[in-house]
Amino acid sequence: MTSANLLPRDAQSILELAARSMFDLFANASEGMMLVDRQARVVWINDQYRRYLPALGFDREEDFVGHPVSAVVQNTLMHQVLETGKPILIDLLTNRAGTFVVSRIPLRDAAGTVIGALGIVLFDQPETNLQPLIAKFSLLQRDLEDARRELASHRVLPSGQRQARYTFASFVGSSPAAVEVKRQARRAAQSSSPVLLLGETGTGKELLAHAIHASSARAKGPFVGVNIAAVPDTLLEAEFFGVAPGAYTGADRKGRDGKFKLADGGTLFLDEIGDMPLGLQAKLLRALQEGEIEPLGSNKLIPFDARVVAATSRDLLALVRAGRFREDLYYRLSVLPLRVPPLRERRSDIPALVEVLGEDMAHRSGEHPPELEPQALALLAAQAWRGNIRELRNVLEQAALRSDSDRLSAAQVEAVLRESGVAEVAPALAPASASGTSDPTRPLAQQVAELEQRAIAAAMAATGGNKVAAARMLGISRAKLYERLVNPDQNPDI
Numbered sequence: 001m002t003s004a005n006l007l008p009r010d011a012q013s014i015l016e017l018a019a020r021s022m023f024d025l026f027a028n029a030s031e032g033m034m035l036v037d038r039q040a041r042v043v044w045i046n047d048q049y050r051r052y053l054p055a056l057g058f059d060r061e062e063d064f065v066g067h068p069v070s071a072v073v074q075n076t077l078m079h080q081v082l083e084t085g086k087p088i089l090i091d092l093l094t095n096r097a098g099t100f101v102v103s104r105i106p107l108r109d110a111a112g113t114v115i116g117a118l119g120i121v122l123f124d125q126p127e128t129n130l131q132p133l134i135a136k137f138s139l140l141q142r143d144l145e146d147a148r149r150e151l152a153s154h155r156v157l158p159s160g161q162r163q164a165r166y167t168f169a170s171f172v173g174s175s176p177a178a179v180e181v182k183r184q185a186r187r188a189a190q191s192s193s194p195v196l197l198l199g200e201t202g203t204g205k206e207l208l209a210h211a212i213h214a215s216s217a218r219a220k221g222p223f224v225g226v227n228i229a230a231v232p233d234t235l236l237e238a239e240f241f242g243v244a245p246g247a248y249t250g251a252d253r254k255g256r257d258g259k260f261k262l263a264d265g266g267t268l269f270l271d272e273i274g275d276m277p278l279g280l281q282a283k284l285l286r287a288l289q290e291g292e293i294e295p296l297g298s299n300k301l302i303p304f305d306a307r308v309v310a311a312t313s314r315d316l317l318a319l320v321r322a323g324r325f326r327e328d329l330y331y332r333l334s335v336l337p338l339r340v341p342p343l344r345e346r347r348s349d350i351p352a353l354v355e356v357l358g359e360d361m362a363h364r365s366g367e368h369p370p371e372l373e374p375q376a377l378a379l380l381a382a383q384a385w386r387g388n389i390r391e392l393r394n395v396l397e398q399a400a401l402r403s404d405s406d407r408l409s410a411a412q413v414e415a416v417l418r419e420s421g422v423a424e425v426a427p428a429l430a431p432a433s434a435s436g437t438s439d440p441t442r443p444l445a446q447q448v449a450e451l452e453q454r455a456i457a458a459a460m461a462a463t464g465g466n467k468v469a470a471a472r473m474l475g476i477s478r479a480k481l482y483e484r485l486v487n488p489d490q491n492p493d494i
Contacts, residue, residue: 032046032120033048033120034046036082040068041068042065043116044065045065049121056096075093081117082106082117085114088102089103101122102122164219167214168185185212193335195337196273198339198340199340203342209269212309213269216307218307221264222266224267225268240280241294261302261304265305266306274313278325288308291305316330343388344383344384351381351479361393361397368406380392380395382426382428383425394420395416395420456484
């Protein structure tokens with residue numbers, strides 16, 4: 001029987017049957033389905049979709065269903081389908097839960113009016129199903145991120161000065177030490193007093209200086225930085241205070257503004273302040289006290305309004321006692337002293353730092369970010385890191401360049417550590433107890449930690465060591481999985 005011979009009732013019945021069959025097929029064969037109503041509220045999700053809720057940040061289904069889809073799913077295009085009535089048959093969606101191949105279809109009533117939309121997760125591991133498409137998408141995404149970083153680093157103000165490139169979100173870490181220094185820095189950002197950042201090299205002092213400016217009332221003003229250790233002593237005065245027109249032979253006829261003038265209305269960042277010559281320290285103190293500068297070769301005082309943030313990796317008090325740093329300048333600069341903790345005091349942040357550094361390396365090189373085996377990550381967490389985050393990045397880059405695969409073993413990492421000049425490579429942090437005993441007299445946190453480690457081990461075995469899939473299976477973030485792999489004895493959140 002052809003379609004032309006079908007009665008309208010028969011055709012309608014077959015159409016309804018086909019619709020139900022297709023819906024059931026997608027509901028069972030897809031990786032997840034969602035329905036939204038005309039107001040773009042989530043009204044239903046299937047069992048497969050529920051497993052994404054923890055990764056999206058929801059512990060309960062009722063916190064997800066019944067809410068606007070744009071509030072619970074990042075980067076959704078359901079609104080576009082509802083507004084245009086046109087389907088989006090194939091698309092890549094990236095959000096907190098990962099990257100997915102999705103399809104979005106409008107739903108219509110008998111009159112043809114759009115009454116909702118159906119979202120279907122076709123693949124939740126597109127890298128294995130649609131490799132060519134994913135490769136192109138990843139390349140475009142890297143280009144976009146590179147362009148954004150480039151614009152951020154060269155964004156200019158009307159005065160021609162650069163803005164801060166980092167915020168507090170750029171300071172990666174959730175350890176108590178990292179949280180505390182960010183808390184103190186946020187408080188410092190609300191003040192106009194000088195800030196002195198103290199800490200070892202590579203701990204992120206410059207990043208915090210940018211973040212303090214970006215969170216301050218001067219955020220719309222310029223952020224001007226100068227590394228004192230990188231400028232010859234003979235040029236420092238001109239660099240700070242500027243040069244009057246024709247001040248000396250060869251000087252610019254128009255003169256040149258110094259860093260104080262360029263930072264007017266914003267923030268002046270003085271990096272490695274401990275390297276400043278004694279002779280210039282007196283002039284810097286006077287400028288800070290009077291709010292005026294005198295350009296080289298000029299008799300005119302020029303007022304300025306710049307908030308000073310200084311940083312040093314040296315022991316300023318020891319320099320004061322040795323007579324190499326003015327005591328009055330020290331107290332003028334350290335109105336709000338902040339100690340930036342070294343990496344060995346925030347070992348639990350290393351997994352997140354490794355992930356962020358790896359992603360940045362991938363963006364710059366066009367390669368995949370390195371994946372570290374659990375023992376390799378545990379080995380990194382055990383080191384003293386004299387050069388802190390800068391040294392950690394160097395080791396990661398060396399290991400990634402020497403490896404023929406994206407997966408780095410503990411042996412590869414250890415080889416790089418030994419060749420990079422580490423006096424003694426510390427052994428990897430010990431794994432959790434594998435006794436499997438369940439002594440009810442032991443502390444609850446210890447028992448829960450052992451159960452957690454067994455669950456993680458089972459998830460890693462079930463996914464063949466794929467951390468992304470294991471984290472998704474366990475309903476935790478990849479950073480949290482890394483943290484538990486490196487610090488198995490850490491008290492779980494119970």
